[in-house]
Amino acid sequence: MASDIKRRHEDWKSGTLTKALANMPERPERTVTASSRPVETLYLPDQLRDKAACQAYLERVGFPGEYPFTRGVQPTMYRSRFWTMRQYAGFATAEETNRRYRFLLEQGQTGLSVAFDLPTQIGYDSDHPLAAGEVGKVGVAIDPLADMEILFDAIPLDKVSTSMTINAPAAVLLAMYVAVGSKQGVAPEKLTGTIQNDVLKEYVARGTYIFPPGPSLRLVTNIFAYASEYLPRFNAISVSGYHIREAGSTAGQEIGFTLADGIEYVNAAVQAGLDVDQFAPRVAFFFGAMTDVLEEVAKFRAARRLWARIMKERFGAKSPRSCMLRFHTQTCGFTLTAQQVDNNVVRVALQALAGVLGGTQSLHTNSRDEALALPTEEAVQLALRTQQIIAHESGVAHTVDPLAGSYYVEKLTDAIEAEAETYIKKIDEMGGMVQAIEQHYPQSEIERSAYRYQQEIERGERIIVGVNRYASEETIQPETLTIGEEATRRQIERLNKTRAQRDSVAVSRALDALEAAARGDENLMPLILPAVQMYASVGEICDRLRAVFGEYEESAI
Amino acid sequence: MSKAGPKRILIGKVGLDGHDRGAKFIARALRNAGYEVIYTGIRRTPEQIVRTAVDEDVDALGLSLLSGAHNELFARVVELLQQENAENIVLFCGGTIPDKDIPHLQSLGFRRVFTPGTPLAEILGALEAELAGKR
Numbered sequence: 254m255a256s257d258i259k260r261r262h263e264d265w266k267s268g269t270l271t272k273a274l275a276n277m278p279e280r281p282e283r284t285v286t287a288s289s290r291p292v293e294t295l296y297l298p299d300q301l302r303d304k305a306a307c308q309a310y311l312e313r314v315g316f317p318g319e320y321p322f323t324r325g326v327q328p329t330m331y332r333s334r335f336w337t338m339r340q341y342a343g344f345a346t347a348e349e350t351n352r353r354y355r356f357l358l359e360q361g362q363t364g365l366s367v368a369f370d371l372p373t374q375i376g377y378d379s380d381h382p383l384a385a386g387e388v389g390k391v392g393v394a395i396d397p398l399a400d401m402e403i404l405f406d407a408i409p410l411d412k413v414s415t416s417m418t419i420n421a422p423a424a425v426l427l428a429m430y431v432a433v434g435s436k437q438g439v440a441p442e443k444l445t446g447t448i449q450n451d452v453l454k455e456y457v458a459r460g461t462y463i464f465p466p467g468p469s470l471r472l473v474t475n476i477f478a479y480a481s482e483y484l485p486r487f488n489a490i491s492v493s494g495y496h497i498r499e500a501g502s503t504a505g506q507e508i509g510f511t512l513a514d515g516i517e518y519v520n521a522a523v524q525a526g527l528d529v530d531q532f533a534p535r536v537a538f539f540f541g542a543m544t545d546v547l548e549e550v551a552k553f554r555a556a557r558r559l560w561a562r563i564m565k566e567r568f569g570a571k572s573p574r575s576c577m578l579r580f581h582t583q584t585c586g587f588t589l590t591a592q593q594v595d596n597n598v599v600r601v602a603l604q605a606l607a608g609v610l611g612g613t614q615s616l617h618t619n620s621r622d623e624a625l626a627l628p629t630e631e632a633v634q635l636a637l638r639t640q641q642i643i644a645h646e647s648g649v650a651h652t653v654d655p656l657a658g659s660y661y662v663e664k665l666t667d668a669i670e671a672e673a674e675t676y677i678k679k680i681d682e683m684g685g686m687v688q689a690i691e692q693h694y695p696q697s698e699i700e701r702s703a704y705r706y707q708q709e710i711e712r713g714e715r716i717i718v719g720v721n722r723y724a725s726e727e728t729i730q731p732e733t734l735t736i737g738e739e740a741t742r743r744q745i746e747r748l749n750k751t752r753a754q755r756d757s758v759a760v761s762r763a764l765d766a767l768e769a770a771a772r773g774d775e776n777l778m779p780l781i782l783p784a785v786q787m788y789a790s791v792g793e794i795c796d797r798l799r800a801v802f803g804e805y806e807e808s809a810i
Numbered sequence: 811m812s813k814a815g816p817k818r819i820l821i822g823k824v825g826l827d828g829h830d831r832g833a834k835f836i837a838r839a840l841r842n843a844g845y846e847v848i849y850t851g852i853r854r855t856p857e858q859i860v861r862t863a864v865d866e867d868v869d870a871l872g873l874s875l876l877s878g879a880h881n882e883l884f885a886r887v888v889e890l891l892q893q894e895n896a897e898n899i900v901l902f903c904g905g906t907i908p909d910k911d912i913p914h915l916q917s918l919g920f921r922r923v924f925t926p927g928t929p930l931a932e933i934l935g936a937l938e939a940e941l942a943g944k945r
Contacts, residue, residue, distance in 0.1 A: 371826035371877055372826065374826075383855065385882060385886075386825065387827075390877050390879050391877050460828015460829075460830070460852045461826075461828055587831070590926065590927055591926040592927050624926050626878065626906065626908050703834070703835060704838055707835050707930075711930045717927075730908065733910075736878065738882075806851075806853075807851040
């Protein structure tokens with residue numbers, strides 16, 4: 254009967270909710286509709302009469318801030334605090350990117366998100382032959398610590414949280430962040446943010462791997478151990494489905510493969526001797542949002558419920574925090590079109606709305622010109638304004654999980670959860686995600702979905718406005734951002750200057766010690782930190798690790 | 811020297827960019843259209859791409875890049891092809907390429923530049939026309 258739900262609602266109000274409000278009261282703004290009707294924090298199926306249906310609701314949907322977290326990880330969700338508005342940004346050198354960060358913070362952005370260039374992501378310095386043409390192109394070039402100091406100049410790291418999209422060399426960039434913090438007088442335990450540190454999906458979809466899976470997983474767990482001891486407020490990983498989705502997966506595959514990656518990391522950490530409830534609360538996730546709003550909302554709800562169950566049943570997690578799937582959302586870049594670029598503003602708004610209705614903890618909105626180039630400042634500002642309009646004007650942030658109870662959304666949530674679970678079971682049978690990747694299983698599943706999707710567009714079964722329907726002759730493209738070779742020259746100049754000025758004996762000693770440790774099995778973070786503080790560069794540190802770990806290479810087909 | 815059998819196309823991912831959704835789609839679609847297709851996999855150097863193109867004696871080479879490094883890296887591929895006297899290979903490319911860069915790429919010898927949203931039928935038609943009468 255509904256009395257079960259009413260009773261649990263009273264428990265929730267006096268327990269979970271009261272505790273949450275004591276920590277974080279509701280925002281002072283009025284939570285009323287456009288017609289001034291008051292909006293409650295939470296709406297429940299209080300008309301439900303069937304006992305089995307009540308039971309099913311309590312077990313599978315339940316209350317926000319409580320297991321299985323289907324309705325969200327916070328009891329009040331956005332009534333206390335909006336999601337973090339976090340635009341992924343970085344280009345050219347640290348100077349230009351620092352200016353962009355300060356601009357975004359002035360415009361009301363609430364967190365930073367660092368995009369590194371490809372050489373940095375693959376552990377090459379800007380003067381490496383393989384870096385030619387790529388320096389500063391898709392993100393900011395970082396070589397030694399000197400670059401990171403400029404990147405965060407006049408940005409107080411005790412006030413701003415920072416997400417860093419860095420994977421294979423994550424340990425090096427995290428060490429640099431800690432080093433910049435200490436130069437600013439901010440202790441490691443005060444630093445907040447997220448390091449992506451999800452190397453498995455690099456083999457599946459994104460491609461910025463360096464080492465083979467074995468040593469890569471060691472570095473991941475080294476970061477877990479270091480973070481749980483010294484960086485209690487930092488997310489030690491962001492297990493990422495975004496790139497899997499961008500490579501062409503379905504929503505169910507995105508959740509299945511991402512949570513399977515998550516399982517592999519938790520396994521590796523447990524095997525390395527870490528206690529689940531020590532590190533699991535610092536595991537975060539990252540998903541994409543396509544334009545199919547309701548399927549995306551269902552996907553986010555399904556992911557929360559499934560991960561909660563995995564943590565509790567598979568890993569025996571006792572802390573509710575270990576069972577919470579907290580996630581960042583980025584609108585899917587794949588959906589942006591080079592034709593009629595203004596249409597992208599509308600797509601991004603719908604995708605961002607899906608992220609918010611799905612209960613995201615932070616959000617990046619793409620800019621309208623990103624099918625052409627890196628975004629201009631004007632385009633980024635509009636993307637940020639899109640989030641602000643959803644937050645302040647749409648009203649969807651007034652109440653928790655507003656689409657719960659929709660027949661369609663609940664059905665889709667169940668279906669996506671079931672599809673994801675089938676994939677996880679299949680991967681378990683293969684011996685885990687590393688084995689599945691080696692057998693090209695997730696890769697070929699994604700490729701099949703991507704091919705099918707594109708064929709549907711080619712055949713006109715899927716309409717892309719402005720591309721295969723309502724196309725128009727266009728002659729003028731908007732102004733785009735160009736990263737010139739001049740940035741590369743300045744970057745290499747600074748690198749050479751740092752190399753000339755640093756204590757080269759101390760650098761060699763630190764690098765030798767790191768290489769020796771890499772041959773053993775100790776945690777490498779405490780050896781990487783002094784090396785970066787001596788101004789050893791990302792490339793120099795990664796070269797020492799390459800010498801020990803070897804390199805991974807994708808085969809031709 | 812004349813070759814028998816279907817025309818051969820190499821799809822190459824040059825540089826450090828890992829975005830391979832487009833390259834894999836084109837490779838598969840060309841295969842389904844009857845071409846013999848080799849896909850290099852991601853993160854190849856210009857040297858590796860040209861080596862494969864010459865060793866495999868391909869009729870056409872399609873480069874894909876989404877990182878914005880196309881001007882530099884594609885030029886290097888063309889330079890190496892010239893050193894190998896392999897200018898007879900039909901060059902085409904695709905990816906995140908702004909309109910303003912297209913004339914430069916064409917002057918390097920790229921017969922076609924396919925930007926995002928180009929219909930597959932248009933790509934197949936263009937390649938058929940470019941490869942007609944070759945060999």
